[in-house]
Amino acid sequence: MPTPTDLLQGTLDLLILQTLALEPMHGWGIAQRIQQVSNDVLQIGQGSLYPALYRLEYKGWIRAEWGSSENNRRAKFYKLTAAGRKRLEAERETWDRLSAAIALVLAKPAEASS
Amino acid sequence: MITRLMTWLRYLLIPKKRTELDDELEFHIEQSTQVKVVQGLSPAEARRQALIEFGGVEAARELSDRQRPGWWFGTVVQDFRFALRGFKRNPAFSITVLLTLMLGIGSTSAVFSVVDRILFRPLPYQDSDHLVSVGLVAPIEPQEFMLGGSYYEWQDHQKPFAALTSEAGVEPCDLNEVNPVRLDCASVENNFLPTLGVTPIVGRNFLPSEDRPNASRVALISFALWRSRFQMERSVVGKIVKIDGNSTQVIGVLPANFEMPRLQSADVLVPEALDIAAQRRAEPGRPLWAFARLKPGVTPEQAKAQLESLFNYSLQLAPAPFRKEVHYTVRPLRDRQFHDVHQAAWILLGLVIAVLLIACANVASLLTARRAGREREMAVRAALGAGRMRLLQQAVIESLALTAAGALVAVFFAKLLLRVFILIAPEGMPFLSAAKVDWRVLAFTLTASALCALGFGLLSGMTHAQVDALTSRRGAGIRHARLRQFLVTAQIAASLVLLAGGMLLTRSFKNLESQKPGMNYQNVLTASLSLGQTAYPDQQRQMAFFEHLQRNLRWGPGINAVAISDSLPPGGPHRDRVYASLRVEGQPRLASGTGGNVAWRWVTPDYFRALNIPLIEGRGFTDEQVASDNRFVVLSSSLADRMFQGKSPLGRQVHLASNAPADQDPPFTVVGVAADVKNGGLAAGEEPEYYQLRRNRAEDWDRGGVVIVRSNLPADTLKNWMRTQIASVDPTLPVEIRTLEERVEKLADQPRFEMLLVGYFACTGLMLSVIGLYGVTMFLAVQRRSEIGIRMALGARRIDIVQLVLAAAGRMVIPGLVVGIALAFALSQVLSALLFNVKPHDPITYLGATAILAAVAVIATMIPAIGASRVDPIVTLREY
Numbered sequence: 001m002p003t004p005t006d007l008l009q010g011t012l013d014l015l016i017l018q019t020l021a022l023e024p025m026h027g028w029g030i031a032q033r034i035q036q037v038s039n040d041v042l043q044i045g046q047g048s049l050y051p052a053l054y055r056l057e058y059k060g061w062i063r064a065e066w067g068s069s070e071n072n073r074r075a076k077f078y079k080l081t082a083a084g085r086k087r088l089e090a091e092r093e094t095w096d097r098l099s100a101a102i103a104l105v106l107a108k109p110a111e112a113s114s
Numbered sequence: 115m116i117t118r119l120m121t122w123l124r125y126l127l128i129p130k131k132r133t134e135l136d137d138e139l140e141f142h143i144e145q146s147t148q149v150k151v152v153q154g155l156s157p158a159e160a161r162r163q164a165l166i167e168f169g170g171v172e173a174a175r176e177l178s179d180r181q182r183p184g185w186w187f188g189t190v191v192q193d194f195r196f197a198l199r200g201f202k203r204n205p206a207f208s209i210t211v212l213l214t215l216m217l218g219i220g221s222t223s224a225v226f227s228v229v230d231r232i233l234f235r236p237l238p239y240q241d242s243d244h245l246v247s248v249g250l251v252a253p254i255e256p257q258e259f260m261l262g263g264s265y266y267e268w269q270d271h272q273k274p275f276a277a278l279t280s281e282a283g284v285e286p287c288d289l290n291e292v293n294p295v296r297l298d299c300a301s302v303e304n305n306f307l308p309t310l311g312v313t314p315i316v317g318r319n320f321l322p323s324e325d326r327p328n329a330s331r332v333a334l335i336s337f338a339l340w341r342s343r344f345q346m347e348r349s350v351v352g353k354i355v356k357i358d359g360n361s362t363q364v365i366g367v368l369p370a371n372f373e374m375p376r377l378q379s380a381d382v383l384v385p386e387a388l389d390i391a392a393q394r395r396a397e398p399g400r401p402l403w404a405f406a407r408l409k410p411g412v413t414p415e416q417a418k419a420q421l422e423s424l425f426n427y428s429l430q431l432a433p434a435p436f437r438k439e440v441h442y443t444v445r446p447l448r449d450r451q452f453h454d455v456h457q458a459a460w461i462l463l464g465l466v467i468a469v470l471l472i473a474c475a476n477v478a479s480l481l482t483a484r485r486a487g488r489e490r491e492m493a494v495r496a497a498l499g500a501g502r503m504r505l506l507q508q509a510v511i512e513s514l515a516l517t518a519a520g521a522l523v524a525v526f527f528a529k530l531l532l533r534v535f536i537l538i539a540p541e542g543m544p545f546l547s548a549a550k551v552d553w554r555v556l557a558f559t560l561t562a563s564a565l566c567a568l569g570f571g572l573l574s575g576m577t578h579a580q581v582d583a584l585t586s587r588r589g590a591g592i593r594h595a596r597l598r599q600f601l602v603t604a605q606i607a608a609s610l611v612l613l614a615g616g617m618l619l620t621r622s623f624k625n626l627e628s629q630k631p632g633m634n635y636q637n638v639l640t641a642s643l644s645l646g647q648t649a650y651p652d653q654q655r656q657m658a659f660f661e662h663l664q665r666n667l668r669w670g671p672g673i674n675a676v677a678i679s680d681s682l683p684p685g686g687p688h689r690d691r692v693y694a695s696l697r698v699e700g701q702p703r704l705a706s707g708t709g710g711n712v713a714w715r716w717v718t719p720d721y722f723r724a725l726n727i728p729l730i731e732g733r734g735f736t737d738e739q740v741a742s743d744n745r746f747v748v749l750s751s752s753l754a755d756r757m758f759q760g761k762s763p764l765g766r767q768v769h770l771a772s773n774a775p776a777d778q779d780p781p782f783t784v785v786g787v788a789a790d791v792k793n794g795g796l797a798a799g800e801e802p803e804y805y806q807l808r809r810n811r812a813e814d815w816d817r818g819g820v821v822i823v824r825s826n827l828p829a830d831t832l833k834n835w836m837r838t839q840i841a842s843v844d845p846t847l848p849v850e851i852r853t854l855e856e857r858v859e860k861l862a863d864q865p866r867f868e869m870l871l872v873g874y875f876a877c878t879g880l881m882l883s884v885i886g887l888y889g890v891t892m893f894l895a896v897q898r899r900s901e902i903g904i905r906m907a908l909g910a911r912r913i914d915i916v917q918l919v920l921a922a923a924g925r926m927v928i929p930g931l932v933v934g935i936a937l938a939f940a941l942s943q944v945l946s947a948l949l950f951n952v953k954p955h956d957p958i959t960y961l962g963a964t965a966i967l968a969a970v971a972v973i974a975t976m977i978p979a980i981g982a983s984r985v986d987p988i989v990t991l992r993e994y
Contacts, residue, residue: 027138028145046142047169050135051177058183069141071148076138 012052014095015042017080017088020062024079026069027053053078061087135178143168189504190511197512204484208516210885211480215520217878218473219563220527225466227532227555229459232452238371239447240311241407246414247375247450248278248404248421250428251441253692253708257453258443262399264428266390271424274417274444275406279309282386282402284378288648289343290356296646296848297339299357300380301387307334309407310375316340317351317366325385331362334383337370357382358647375405377451398431405447418444433773436692439708458868461944465615465875468608470562472879475601476886478569481513482598483893510568521563525551528559539867598890599926605886606930606967607937609879613963614938616876618945618952619869621959625951626865631684631858632791632800634726638824638854639832640682641840643847645817653812660819661810663843664718667823670835675824677721678808682820682854684792685861689714691770693802698757699767699781712753713793713803714770716814721805722748722788724822725854732764732786735807739785746807747782753802754787763787770804782806796861797950822854829853868948880970888974891923895982902982903990912983919979920972927971931964938963 019025019033030053031044056062061084069075080088143164150160168174179185201208236242248268249258260268260280269278280303287299304325307313314334324332335343335350344350353364362384374380386402393399408417425442432440449456485492492505528551650656660678667676681688693709719735721727730751739746747768754763767781790800808814821840825832833851840849895902902915942954952959 026141028142031142045169046167047174047177050139050142050174051181054135054178055181058181069145073141073144074137075141076134 011095012044012048013056014088014091015044016049016052016056016078017061017084017091020078020080021085021088024065024067024077026075026077028075030078056084060084135175139168139171139174189507193508193511194515196508197515200512201516207480207484210889211477211516212520212523214473214476214480214882214885215517215563216523216527217882218470218476219521219524219559220531221875221878222466222470222562223524223528223551223555223559224531224535225462226558227528227551228535229463230555232455232459233463237447237451238312238369238373242311242447244276244408244410245310245375245447246275246406246408246417246444247447248275248406248417248444249442250425251443252436253439253711258403258445258450260402260404261428261431262388262393262402263396263431264424265399265402265404266394267427268404268421268424272406272421274409274412274420276409277305277309278404278406279303279306280386280402280404281306281374281376282388282400284374284380286644286646287358287382288646289382290359290648294646294648294846295343297357297381298379299333299382299384300374300378301385302383303386306383306405309405311407312369312372314366315369316348317364319366320385325387327387327389329385329387331357331360332365332385333357333362334366334368335364336368336372336381336383339381340367357384375447375451376403406444414444414446418442434706436708438706457944457947461948462871464941465612465872468612469875469879469882472605472608472882472886474569475605476882476889477516479598479601479886480889481516483889485509506572510572513568514564517563521559524559524563525556528555535871538870539863598893602883602886602890602926603930603933605879605883606927606971607934609876609883610931610934610963610967611938611941612872612876612879613967614934614942614959615945616869616873617959617963618942618949618954618956619865619872621956622949622952623862623865623869626796626862629792629796632727632789633683635854635858637826638725638822639829639836639851640823640854640857641821641836641849641851643819643821643840643849645819645847647817649844649846650817653815656817657810657812657815659843660815663821663840666839666843667821667836670825670839672827673823673825675720675724675822677718677724677822678819679715679717679721679822680816680818680820681715682822682857683725684858685795686857688793689716690801693756695771695773696753696757697769697772699769703772711801713801715803715805716808717805718808721822722786724824725791726824727791728789730787730789731762732784734786734788735805736785739807740809742809745780745782745809746785748786748788748805748807749784750790750800750803751787752790752800753804754784756802770806796858796865865948865950880967883967884970884974887923887927887971888978890926891919891975892978892981894922895919895978898982899985899990902985903987906985906987907991915983915985916976916979919982920975923971923975923979927968927975931967934967935960935964 015034016030019030019037025033027049031046031049034042034044053062053064057064057078061081062078063081064076064078066074067077143161146164146167147157147160150163151157153160155163165171182188237245239245247258249260251258265280272278282301284298284300287297289295289297302320304320304322307319313319315337317334320332320334323329333355340346340350344353350364351366354361355364356362368383388400406417408414421442421444428442429437429440452459496502496505532551645656645659650659664676664678667673690711690713693712694704694707696712697703715721717735719737719740722729722734729748731754732748734748735746747770749757749763749768757763757768758766763784764786766784768784769779769781771779788805791803792800793803794801806814821836823832823836827835833853836851837849840847898918902910902918905918906915938960939955946954
């Protein structure tokens with residue numbers, strides 16, 4: 001049974017890191033932010049969000065702290081670490097290269113027809 | 115990098131608390147609910163929707179947990195703990211498996227360490243596969259040898275070998291220094307070490323110029339001697355020592371692992387220093403033992419073919435009567451070293467592998483039974499989401515845990531067993547006393563057990579995880595049952611083979627023990643002596659020693675008879691002559707052939723009284739003859755019959771060395787005929803024999819002697835007394851004192867060893883098979899409980915149920931017995947060399963073995979059968 005995690009593994013990490021690069025945030029907030037920013041295109045399956053957060057935390061790229069939320073609820077906030085920032089740069093480069101390459105491939109037939 | 119490692123370690127050691135994750139997820143759902151409430155849903159509906167949107171909370175939790183580093187390791191630990199708990203809950207199962215593994219793996223390891231050196235380990239020479247033993251074979255010396263008369267011809271003209279070398283035997287020698295010691299000195303040719311590929315670790319090898327008669331004396335010493343006498347000082351090279359009174363220069367030290375190709379013990383190597391020109395002319399020349407290194411690509415068979423013309427040359431030199439009986443051989447050195455134990459070693463290995471297979475089958479069978487019993491548990495776990503790999507992992511870990519424990523016990527058991535082997539082993543078993551459970555054996559054990567573990571684990575793990583086991587009541591047990599029934603059949607067959615082998619050897623041993631020796635072993639004490647070169651340089655002094663000793667012993671308290679011979683029946687080395695060299699005065703000797711061997715000994719007059727050998731005719735030797743100029747002989751009754759065709763030989767003259775020139779072939783007067791005595795070892799027949807009187811003339815004596823004393827005194831008292839008596843004549847003399855019974859006992863060591871070993875394996879195999887059979891029958895009976903319940907409810911009697919279960923067992927046992935008999939019939943042929951007066955196809959043995967096995971099988975199946983018949987139909991039907 002392919003889960004969304006399988007499809008989005010690397011990408012999801014990149015999205016989370018990027019989101020956290022702006023400010024520390026809790027899981028719910030991360031999901032909401034990604035959804036908003038992508039104009040509701042990217043809906044993060046909750047089943048894959050938390051495993052991803054835990055994985056990133058175990059790798060030392062983000063760190064979790066308990067704080068209080070906007071409405072004064074105890075919530076767990078994730079924050080990018082220095083290693084995470086470096087990782088984000090690397091991931092971003094990879095992504096840029098990859099998407100540029102894909103764009104090139106997709107662009108070809110159009111050029112040929114013109 | 116370091117920080118990553120630290121984080122990894124931190125999370126490995128301190129798992130995150132579950133509640134943290136729960137809180138976090140709860141927070142998420144609350145947030146989601148709030149959003150929905152704001153959108154206008156009722157709080158309850160909003161929460162419901164939020165939960166639906168979120169998906170499986172438990173799955174998210176599992177997945178998050180799985181991200182933890184070391185999660186997999188945790189599952190291994192978990193499986194391991196789970197396995198241990200399972201074993202603890204079921205101690206009967208665990209102990210049975212452990213014992214089975216201990217017996218199987220332990221026995222295999224012990225036997226492997228015994229046969230390792232004989233069968234597998236390379237000999238301590240360079241490229242030892244290319245080394246061969248070369249020589250002539252004759253009835254008088256069935257192990258190949260060479261003669262100086264033709265050896266050098268072979269060496270000059272041979273083609274198949276890169277090098278041919280020889281040794282001239284090992285003799286006792288004295289190292290005369292501050293503390294004189296008796297050593298073994300081996301004489302070897304100068305190219306001996308290079309041919310074997312051995313280099314001295316200190317100093318150098320012999321030079322050709324040192325291997326000549328009258329060359330200055332040089333010697334190489336063994337590592338052990340270097341360590342014990344010379345404190346491993348390198349300055350030993352060049353040192354002058356006295357060997358047998360001759361100044362000899364030490365020129366080197368042999369490697370620690372050096373051994374003579376014929377495995378004699380040797381402390382010192384000296385050059386043969388033969389006069390080669392004289393040897394070439396000599397007839398037949400000095401006996402030598404030849405070894406060669408094959409040229410690359412030449413097999414021993416090819417080498418043999420290429421040597422044919424040289425062999426023909428040797429044959430011409432042999433006396434005519436011998437020619438027909440002389441052959442030659444070229445065979446690998448390992449075969450030469452282990453010719454008589456080689457086969458025994460293979461048999462041993464075969465036996466132990468049979469036991470190992472039975473043990474493996476048992477463990478597999480036990481594990482599958484356990485698995486079958488837990489089919490429902492497995493199905494539940496599969497239904498709850500355990501993946502196939504996860505279940506397989508658990509199965510493998512379970513069997514790994516079992517075999518690891520089993521291997522641990524097995525190593526200790528192997529050590530124990532090996533000690534027992536060494537204790538009961540005969541002296542002739544090469545290297546046994548040095549055998550130990552070393553790292554190679556350990557590796558063997560571990561590999562064997564790891565394979566067992568993986569095999570069992572996969573076997574038992576593959577066959578389940580079917581969810582339908584939850585729904586079907588009868589389960590998939592039948593499938594396991596097929597496999598297990600087959601295993602039991604195989605076990606029964608294998609143990610029948612073992613049992614038949616064990617019984618054959620036991621019967622053979624009984625036959626050996628119950629033979630008539632022709633003399634009386636009781637109340638006889640013997641002492642073997644070998645006089646040193648320095649203290650007793652000539653025969654005069656040697657005779658003086660023995661006569662002195664004999665006088666001292668003769669008048670001791672409680673001594674009935676004292677005799678001195680040069681060898682002892684029934685086994686052990688003795689002098690031999692071919693029958694063709696014997697002749698009655700005035701009659702021609704045997705026209706053609708050698709006529710076989712005739713044993714002979716030097717004895718003093720009381721020999722027959724001391725050993726209680728009856729004299730059939732004549733008075734035997736008297737004290738007057740001892741002082742006589744004439745020579746006297748006593749014949750054994752079979753020899754007398756052959757030489758005199760039933761006529762009385764008393765007073766007749768015989769010649770004993772007709773091959774020799776006339777001046778060395780004096781006449782002997784026959785003064786008696788003694789009853790035949792067993793003289794060729796326990797298993798061999800009786801050779802004809804004659805006894806030559808040792809008179810008080812120096813020419814009748816040499817440095818070796820066996821003192822035989824008959825007395826009614828207790829053996830220990832007598833031994834001590836004898837030791838003091840010998841010491842009073844010469845306190846420095848090494849002496850070996852034993853009762854004759856002990857010596858005979860020693861002869862039976864090898865067959866006893868074989869019998870005990872095979873017996874041990876037969877019992878082990880039998881025990882394991884019975885466990886297997888019992889287990890399977892029990893399992894089948896339990897499996898069929900509901901069926902039995904229905905049968906009983908429908909009116910079956912108890913006896914019918916017992917019959918039912920027994921029939922099922924019979925279907926496993928009977929094919930096993932049939933196959934086993936066939937196998938044993940085919941395989942027992944290899945035992946024939948070890949058997950004495952028992953045919954390998956002895957019907958009593960086969961009937962006996964089958965009967966024992968069948969009886970034990972019936973007992974093993976009866977218990978579960980009766981248990982099954984006690985089933986209460988009401989209870990089982992309710993369960994159904």
